Amino acid sequence: MYNLIGAGLIVIGGGIGLGQIGGKAMEGIARQPEAAGKIQTAMIIIGALLEGLAFGALLLGK
Amino acid sequence: MSSFQGFSISEKEKEGHSQEDNGHVDTKEEIGDYIAHHLKDAHDFHLFSYTSDSGERKHVGFSLPVIIWSSKGLVSFMSSEFHHDDAGHTIVDKKGLKFTKIHSKIYELDANATAVSFDEEHHATNAHKVLDFSITKSVFGILIAGLLMFLGFFSLAKGYKKGAIPTGIGRVLEPLVIYVRDEIARPNIGEKKYKKFMPYLLTVFFFIWILNLIGLTPLGFNVTGQIAITVCLALFTLVIYMTNGSKDFWAHTLWMPGVPYILRPVLAFLELVGFILIKPFSLLVRLFANITAGHSVVMGIAALMILLKAQFGTAGATGISFFLTLFLMVIEVLVAFLQAFIFTMLSALFIGMAVEEHDHTHDH
Amino acid sequence: MDIFNDFSIGLFAMQAFILIVLIFLLGKFAWKPILNAIEGREEGIKDALEAAENAKKEMQNLQADNDRLLKEARAEREAMLKEAREIKDKMISDSKEQAQVEGDKIIKQAQAAIEGEKKAALADIKNQVGSLSVEIAEKVIKEQLSDKDKQLKLVEGLLGDIKLN
Numbered sequence: 001m002y003n004l005i006g007a008g009l010i011v012i013g014g015g016i017g018l019g020q021i022g023g024k025a026m027e028g029i030a031r032q033p034e035a036a037g038k039i040q041t042a043m044i045i046i047g048a049l050l051e052g053l054a055f056g057a058l059l060l061g062k
Numbered sequence: 063m064s065s066f067q068g069f070s071i072s073e074k075e076k077e078g079h080s081q082e083d084n085g086h087v088d089t090k091e092e093i094g095d096y097i098a099h100h101l102k103d104a105h106d107f108h109l110f111s112y113t114s115d116s117g118e119r120k121h122v123g124f125s126l127p128v129i130i131w132s133s134k135g136l137v138s139f140m141s142s143e144f145h146h147d148d149a150g151h152t153i154v155d156k157k158g159l160k161f162t163k164i165h166s167k168i169y170e171l172d173a174n175a176t177a178v179s180f181d182e183e184h185h186a187t188n189a190h191k192v193l194d195f196s197i198t199k200s201v202f203g204i205l206i207a208g209l210l211m212f213l214g215f216f217s218l219a220k221g222y223k224k225g226a227i228p229t230g231i232g233r234v235l236e237p238l239v240i241y242v243r244d245e246i247a248r249p250n251i252g253e254k255k256y257k258k259f260m261p262y263l264l265t266v267f268f269f270i271w272i273l274n275l276i277g278l279t280p281l282g283f284n285v286t287g288q289i290a291i292t293v294c295l296a297l298f299t300l301v302i303y304m305t306n307g308s309k310d311f312w313a314h315t316l317w318m319p320g321v322p323y324i325l326r327p328v329l330a331f332l333e334l335v336g337f338i339l340i341k342p343f344s345l346l347v348r349l350f351a352n353i354t355a356g357h358s359v360v361m362g363i364a365a366l367m368i369l370l371k372a373q374f375g376t377a378g379a380t381g382i383s384f385f386l387t388l389f390l391m392v393i394e395v396l397v398a399f400l401q402a403f404i405f406t407m408l409s410a411l412f413i414g415m416a417v418e419e420h421d422h423t424h425d426h
Numbered sequence: 427m428d429i430f431n432d433f434s435i436g437l438f439a440m441q442a443f444i445l446i447v448l449i450f451l452l453g454k455f456a457w458k459p460i461l462n463a464i465e466g467r468e469e470g471i472k473d474a475l476e477a478a479e480n481a482k483k484e485m486q487n488l489q490a491d492n493d494r495l496l497k498e499a500r501a502e503r504e505a506m507l508k509e510a511r512e513i514k515d516k517m518i519s520d521s522k523e524q525a526q527v528e529g530d531k532i533i534k535q536a537q538a539a540i541e542g543e544k545k546a547a548l549a550d551i552k553n554q555v556g557s558l559s560v561e562i563a564e565k566v567i568k569e570q571l572s573d574k575d576k577q578l579k580l581v582e583g584l585l586g587d588i589k590l591n
Contacts (some may be wrong), residue, residue, distance in 0.1 A: 041245070045411065048404040052344030055351035103437060130436075167434075194436035201440045208448050216455035222463035226470065239460055260461060261453030269448065290438040298445065 006061040014054035017018050074220070081250060093365045097358050099148075101284055102166045104199040105141040109282065121146055128200055131193035132159055132170050141196070150178045168194050203283040207272040211265075242267050242406065250410035255417050259410070262302060266295060267406040270349065274398030277353060278391065286401070287353035289346070293383065296346035299409040300338065303416040313414045339410055352401050356394045363387050 005062045025043040087096050108123035110197040125142035134157050143154045152166040153171065162178060168191070169178050175188035197205075218232040218239075228236050247263050273285040285291055313319070315333040317326055337352040363386045370379035 044404065045407060048348060048408060049344065052348045055347045056344060059347060059351065102432065103434065194434060194435065195440060198437060200437055204444050206439060208444060211452060213449065215452060215460065219456045219459040222459060226463065228465045240464060243461070261449055261457045264457050265449045288437060289432055290434045291441050293433065294438050294441040294445065349429050
């Protein structure tokens with residue numbers, strides 16, 4: 001039960017983080033469309049780091 | 063969509079209910095068990111089972127060799143000797159030793175024991191696990207992936223002897239190789255040193271990608287969702303970036319210039335923990351969790367077909383689950399590529415961090 | 427952690443072994459030749475592009491040369507034509523002048539001849555007139571001098587004329 005609540009919290013936190021990353025990346029791309037490739041790569045890397053963190057936390061709570 | 067076939071035709075034999083209802087999967091618990099069973103490695107290659115007209119369970123698939131290191135040395139036999147039993151009921155006698163299999167793990171029973179018994183912490187009291195070098199389903203999957211890579215890339219390599227432009231399958235593979243080189247290795251490791259790491263990065267990229275894709279076929283592989291596989295891949299990356307660290311990297315990791323002396327050991331500790339534990343851990347957990355989660359969700363959604371039968375009827379439930387599963391499978395195909403890309407990308411990034419050489423014209 | 431309960435050392439070992447073999451074999455027989463071939467081809471493309479660029483430049487140079495030559499030739503032709511025209515004009519004017527001079531000379535000669543003839547004719551006429559007058563005078567004098575008085579009158583008249591002169 002508690003670990004499900006924890007999982008929910010992790011997902012909320014991760015979702016906020018991913019939203020921030022994605023949103024800012026979109027803003028960046030809109031501002032500088034020619035840098036879209038670089039921004040996308042950086043976005044995916046940071047997203048992956050966040051994902052690793054969230055999955056780590058999920059598995060620790062499992 | 064391995065689950066799809068498995069569910070629709072019949073179900074793997076599971077102890078506890080297989081005898082009574084011919085191994086059909088109907089309830090939530092049975093579905094959960096089925097998914098958990100799929101996520102694990104298996105000692106035989108099993109496609110699906112069905113009950114024949116005479117009420118006999120038939121299994122479609124083939125058995126794989128079991129190779130174990132027991133207390134009397136190497137023992138090997140075909141997995142068919144377990145007769146698809148995964149609950150420790152069938153006991154195989156080899157070299158005077160008794161072996162049984164519980165949840166894909168092979169136990170060697172003590173001399174006078176007839177069945178494995180567990181204590182409260184789920185440790186076997188009268189048996190012990192053996193070192194299991196079997197050609198399991200996962201190893202079989204790895205071999206298939208390796209074979210595919212050999213076939214594809216040897217033919218590509220051979221194609222260059224005939225002309226500068228590849229033909230056939232090479233036309234698809236060459237842009238991927240160039241993609242890994244230009245989008246992953248070059249920008250992250252640097253123009254000077256990337257060549258040395260290309261074999262590893264290319265092998266790992268295609269290895270993970272092919273295995274992820276094989277995992278989406280109805281063959282029921284779940285290789286990159288095995289923790290041992292991802293640990294192994296992450297360890298390779300760890301060893302590579304640790305052994306190729308430049309002088310600058312070690313200087314900056316162990317004795318960071320430009321910070322107060324008191325803080326330097328603390329920073330060194332944090333950096334080492336980051337490089338030795340956290341980075342590989344995030345690598346291995348990400349791949350494992352993504353693939354495991356993907357498989358569970360796809361199978362769970364496919365199982366809606368059974369769970370919603372009461373509310374929507376057979377056709378309705380099948381339709382709902384079909385479209386949801388289709389949607390998820392499309393996402394999973396994307397994830398299959400993305401995870402291979404991310405793993406290779408982060409490996410290249412970490413290697414790039416380790417081999418980077420700073421120019422010391424500026425003062426730190 | 428739960429997930430590590432599923433960790434199988436055997437699977438790990440098999441995977442590590444197969445991965446090492448894969449990296450080694452693919453690295454030696456696939457990645458190396460593939461990357462070398464791609465790199466070689468990229469170099470080739472780069473060289474070919476450069477060569478094409480050079481050829482283009484050369485072509486441009488050639489074109490410019492041709493243009494220059496053409497212009498020069500045209501100028502030369504123009505100059506030659508001009509020269510020819512000048513020569514022609516000069517020749518015409520020269521011959522005109524010569525003809526003029528020649529004509530003048532002929533006319534002068536003719537004039538001189540005419541003058542000479544005229545002089546000769548005049549002299550002849552003078553001579554004839556002179557001899558005729560002498561004859562007439564002889565006859566007149568012969569007639570007149572037959573009478574003494576008339577002779578004296580005449581002499582006196584002549585003498586008066588001389589005075590008047």
